[in-house]
Amino acid sequence: MQTLNPREQGNSGCPVRNSLLYLDNAATSFPKPDSVCDAVDVWMRGGAAAAGRGTHRKAEAADRMIDECRRQLATLLGVSIPAQIVFTLNCTDSLNTVLQGFLEPGDAVVATALDHNSVLRPLEALRQRIGIAVEIIPFDPVTGLIDAPRFTQVLAEKKIRLVVLNHASNVTGRVQSVAELTRVAHAHGASVLLDAAQTAGHWPLSMAELDVDFLAAAGHKGLLGPLGTGILCLRRGLETQLPPLRFGGTGTASESLVQPSDMPTRFESGNLNLPGIVGLHAATKWILTQGVEKLRSQIHARTAQLLEELKRLQNVSVLRPCLESSNCGIVSFNIGHMDCQDVAMILDQSFDIQSRAGLHCAPLLHQTLDPRSSHGTIRLSPGVFTTEDDIAHAVQAVREIAAHA
Numbered sequence: 001m002q003t004l005n006p007r008e009q010g011n012s013g014c015p016v017r018n019s020l021l022y023l024d025n026a027a028t029s030f031p032k033p034d035s036v037c038d039a040v041d042v043w044m045r046g047g048a049a050a051a052g053r054g055t056h057r058k059a060e061a062a063d064r065m066i067d068e069c070r071r072q073l074a075t076l077l078g079v080s081i082p083a084q085i086v087f088t089l090n091c092t093d094s095l096n097t098v099l100q101g102f103l104e105p106g107d108a109v110v111a112t113a114l115d116h117n118s119v120l121r122p123l124e125a126l127r128q129r130i131g132i133a134v135e136i137i138p139f140d141p142v143t144g145l146i147d148a149p150r151f152t153q154v155l156a157e158k159k160i161r162l163v164v165l166n167h168a169s170n171v172t173g174r175v176q177s178v179a180e181l182t183r184v185a186h187a188h189g190a191s192v193l194l195d196a197a198q199t200a201g202h203w204p205l206s207m208a209e210l211d212v213d214f215l216a217a218a219g220h221k222g223l224l225g226p227l228g229t230g231i232l233c234l235r236r237g238l239e240t241q242l243p244p245l246r247f248g249g250t251g252t253a254s255e256s257l258v259q260p261s262d263m264p265t266r267f268e269s270g271n272l273n274l275p276g277i278v279g280l281h282a283a284t285k286w287i288l289t290q291g292v293e294k295l296r297s298q299i300h301a302r303t304a305q306l307l308e309e310l311k312r313l314q315n316v317s318v319l320r321p322c323l324e325s326s327n328c329g330i331v332s333f334n335i336g337h338m339d340c341q342d343v344a345m346i347l348d349q350s351f352d353i354q355s356r357a358g359l360h361c362a363p364l365l366h367q368t369l370d371p372r373s374s375h376g377t378i379r380l381s382p383g384v385f386t387t388e389d390d391i392a393h394a395v396q397a398v399r400e401i402a403a404h405a
């Protein structure tokens with residue numbers, strides 16, 4: 001398979017690669033396609049007007065760019081109406097907009113032990129502040145899949161208003177069967193919020209096909225945009241069931257003291273992060289040109305290579321669900337009894353490899369999976385530009401560390 005090159009569609013001086021090997025794409029992707037860096041640079045130097053607030057040409061160009069970005073996202077994520085896509089700060093902001101807006105005192109919500117703290121903490125805060133009930137569904141430690149019988153039982157027995165589903169775990173990479181779980185949730189009258197932080201951009205994902213009601217994603221991970229970008233997609237009409245987190249100027253209906261109710265303005269108060277969105281615009285254009293399937297298989301090949309090699313190493317234990325074939329590009333492991341933070345430090349300082357260590361903001365997952373849950377794991381996450389040589393270098397580094405552990 002031909003390796004993708006971040007520079008193939010641009011030519012500016014964006015610092016694409018340095019001597020470090022970046023394998024922390026599950027946190028935020030790096031490098032970005034060169035066209036993304038170029039677009040942000042050009043915008044900052046020549047076009048930095050506010051959108052939705054002016055009639056001059058630069059402001060109109062900003063409006064057009066934003067509309068186009070929404071259309072590209074709609075194409076990528078199977079959203080039929082682009083205006084149902086809201087720009088947010090990150091995936092956490094998108095999740096909070098739904099959780100804090102939709103849930104009311106006395107509501108019951110289902111989440112899972114796979115969830116990230118960007119779901120678990122807002123739910124805990126709401127439990128304490130307004131008195132919601134939170135049901136946590138376990139998962140199978142071997143397959144990494146949500147316990148479907150338990151899920152169905154809870155939905156059947158309790159009146160659940162909202163189900164939060166994790167599309168893929170940020171620790172195991174395991175992708176869930178969302179469409180089936182959503183059918184069960186809807187059959188029992190619950191709405192579904194999908195956390196697609198780890199899949200949007202490089203895993204086939206269609207809001208229409210999965211039939212979820214809300215979809216939250218980061219713009220800066222698989223979607224390859226800059227940090228500070230996120231998106232929330234809402235099923236048409238559901239916006240009326242959640243008040244915005246923030247109220248303020250929208251550049252429309254300024255005579256009224258009431259927040260406009262139309263989409264996406266209802267949730268986009270204040271100036272948008274245009275340098276971020278212009279980068280996301282270039283990134284989504286690049287992804288559409290490459291095709292999600294090509295990016296998925298590129299990451300799959302590197303992940304499979306990494307898993308295959310790590311499995312053979314003595315003293316290295318890979319988390320079991322990472323080995324399943326529907327892995328979106330995440331490998332978590334431990335070396336002997338070494339503290340994972342020490343391993344990450346050695347990888348960085350002796351081998352120039354950037355990894356991630358710890359609980360990865362998923363405390364309940366570690367309680368289920370790993371007896372050493374207080375430490376967590378070392379996580380390596382290849383990106384669309386990771387090469388075979390990069391993986392070989394990472395494996396050699398782990399081999400050397402494990403030999404001395």
Ligand SMILES: Cc1ncc(COP(=O)(O)O)c(C=O)c1O
Binds near residue numbers: 090091166195219230
């Ligand atoms: C599964 C999952 N959900 C939510 C988030 C939060 O994303 P963001 O950093 O964009 O707020 C992350 C971040 O790593 C994640 O992995």
